[in-house]
Amino acid sequence: MIRKIFLFTIISLALILSACAPAATSNGDMPMNNDNSGMTDGTPTPGSMMMDNPEAAHMMEPITAPNVQPATETEGGQLLEYREENGVKVFELTTKAVQWEILDGVTVTAFTYNGTVPGPMIRVTEGDQVRIIVKNELPDPTTIHWHGVEVPNAMDGVPGVTQDPIQPGETFTYEFTAKPAGTFMYHSHYEGDVQVGAGLYAPFIIDPKEPDANPPVVDKTLMISEWRMIDGQTFAAMPMGGMEPNYFTINGKSFPATETITVKKGDLVRLRFIAIGQFIHPMHLHGVPFKIVATDGHPVPEAAQLTKDTVSVAPGERYDIEFVATETGQWMLHCHILHHTTNDNVEPGGLMLMIEVVE
Ligand SMILES: [Cu+2]
Structure with missing residues (x-):
C-alpha cells in the first residue's frame, strides 16, 4: 500500500513537472530582443518582461533627454514660493531633465521638478486650499502622486486610473485641501521605476493648524x-x-x-x-x-x-x-x-x- 502511494506520488510529481516545464521554457524564450519589448525608444513599457530576463542589464538604456542642460540650482528641496489667488495657494512645477551634480565631479542625468533633486518643498498649513500647476517638459509623459496626502480620487495621480498621463508639452492642474498635517512627499507615478529613480520626487510638508507647543529649533x-x-x-x-x-x-x-x-x-x-x-x-x-x-x-x-x-x-x-x-x-x-x-x-x-x- 505504502509503495503504491509512493509510486502514485512520483507519477503525480512527474506529471506536474512536465506540465510546468513548457511554461517555464516559453517564459525563458520571451521575445525580449524583439521590437515589442517596449524598450526600443528608451521607454520601458509597464508590461515589458524585463524582470524575468537575465539580459535585462544589457537592455537597460540610460536616462536621456534631448538638450539636457547643467542644473542652474545646486540645492534640492528648497521652499517653493507660491502666489495667492482667491484664498488658494498656487504653486507652479515644471518637469525637466538636467545634469545634476551629486558629488564633486559626479553628475547624473536627472528628471526633476523645477531643475533640482529633490524637487522644491511644498510647505503649507493643514486646511489650506492648494493648486499645483504642472508643466511637463520631459520627453516622456508623467503624473504626480501626493504620497500620504488625503486628496480626492481624481487628484491621486495614477495614470490610466485617475487621470491620463500628462504628455510632453502639456499642463495639468492638481487642486485639493492640504490634510492631514505631517511629513509627506510628491513623486511621479508614471513608470516610477525609471522616473522616481531619475529624481522626480520632493518633500510635501503640512504644518498643523495649531502650532506645536514645543517646536524644534x-x-x-x-x-x-x-x-x-x-x-x-x-x-x-x-x-x-x-x-x-x-x-x-x-x-x-x-x-x-x-x-x-x-x-x-x-x-x-x-x-x-x-x-x-x-x-x-x-x-x-x-x-x-x-x-x-x-x-x-x-x-x-x-x-x-x-x-x-x-x-x-x-x-x-x-x-x-x-x-x-x-x-x-x-x-x-x-x-x-x-x-x-x-x-x-x-x-x-x-x-x-x-x-x-x-x-
Ligand atoms: Cu542604506
Missing part, C-alpha cells in the same frame, strides 16, 4: 535615494538584472557633498526622513538617542514614542525623529547598510552627513 527634511551610474551614464537604480545602485544621496547629494547640519548645544532637533528609493535604509545617529515622534506623517502619542539610535526607513516611509543636541562636536548620521556609505564602492561616501553641535 532645527527642522530638516532628508530625502534618501539611490542611483546607478556606469561610464558617466545614469540608469534607473533598480534591483533587477544585476543593476545595483552605486551612488546614494541625501537630498540629492552624496557624502562629502551632503549638507552639514549646524545646531546649538541644547537645541531640539527634528529630522524628517523620507525614503524614496527602492532600498531600506537603517539610519543611525551617533552621540545621542532620538525619539520617533511621527510615522508616515502621523504623530506618535508621547507615551508610545520609541527611543532609538537607528531607524529603518523603507521605501515610501517617513519617520520624524527628535533629539536634543547635548554634546558639542561633529556627530555623524549615516545609513548602517555600509555599502550605502560608499561612492561607487569607495568609502566614505553616500548616505552620511555631519551634525555639528556648537556652543
Whole structure:
C-alpha cells in the first residue's frame, strides 16, 4: 500500500513537472530582443518582461533627454514660493531633465521638478486650499502622486486610473485641501521605476493648524535615494538584472557633498526622513538617542514614542525623529547598510552627513 502511494506520488510529481516545464521554457524564450519589448525608444513599457530576463542589464538604456542642460540650482528641496489667488495657494512645477551634480565631479542625468533633486518643498498649513500647476517638459509623459496626502480620487495621480498621463508639452492642474498635517512627499507615478529613480520626487510638508507647543529649533527634511551610474551614464537604480545602485544621496547629494547640519548645544532637533528609493535604509545617529515622534506623517502619542539610535526607513516611509543636541562636536548620521556609505564602492561616501553641535 505504502509503495503504491509512493509510486502514485512520483507519477503525480512527474506529471506536474512536465506540465510546468513548457511554461517555464516559453517564459525563458520571451521575445525580449524583439521590437515589442517596449524598450526600443528608451521607454520601458509597464508590461515589458524585463524582470524575468537575465539580459535585462544589457537592455537597460540610460536616462536621456534631448538638450539636457547643467542644473542652474545646486540645492534640492528648497521652499517653493507660491502666489495667492482667491484664498488658494498656487504653486507652479515644471518637469525637466538636467545634469545634476551629486558629488564633486559626479553628475547624473536627472528628471526633476523645477531643475533640482529633490524637487522644491511644498510647505503649507493643514486646511489650506492648494493648486499645483504642472508643466511637463520631459520627453516622456508623467503624473504626480501626493504620497500620504488625503486628496480626492481624481487628484491621486495614477495614470490610466485617475487621470491620463500628462504628455510632453502639456499642463495639468492638481487642486485639493492640504490634510492631514505631517511629513509627506510628491513623486511621479508614471513608470516610477525609471522616473522616481531619475529624481522626480520632493518633500510635501503640512504644518498643523495649531502650532506645536514645543517646536524644534532645527527642522530638516532628508530625502534618501539611490542611483546607478556606469561610464558617466545614469540608469534607473533598480534591483533587477544585476543593476545595483552605486551612488546614494541625501537630498540629492552624496557624502562629502551632503549638507552639514549646524545646531546649538541644547537645541531640539527634528529630522524628517523620507525614503524614496527602492532600498531600506537603517539610519543611525551617533552621540545621542532620538525619539520617533511621527510615522508616515502621523504623530506618535508621547507615551508610545520609541527611543532609538537607528531607524529603518523603507521605501515610501517617513519617520520624524527628535533629539536634543547635548554634546558639542561633529556627530555623524549615516545609513548602517555600509555599502550605502560608499561612492561607487569607495568609502566614505553616500548616505552620511555631519551634525555639528556648537556652543
Ligand atoms: Cu542604506
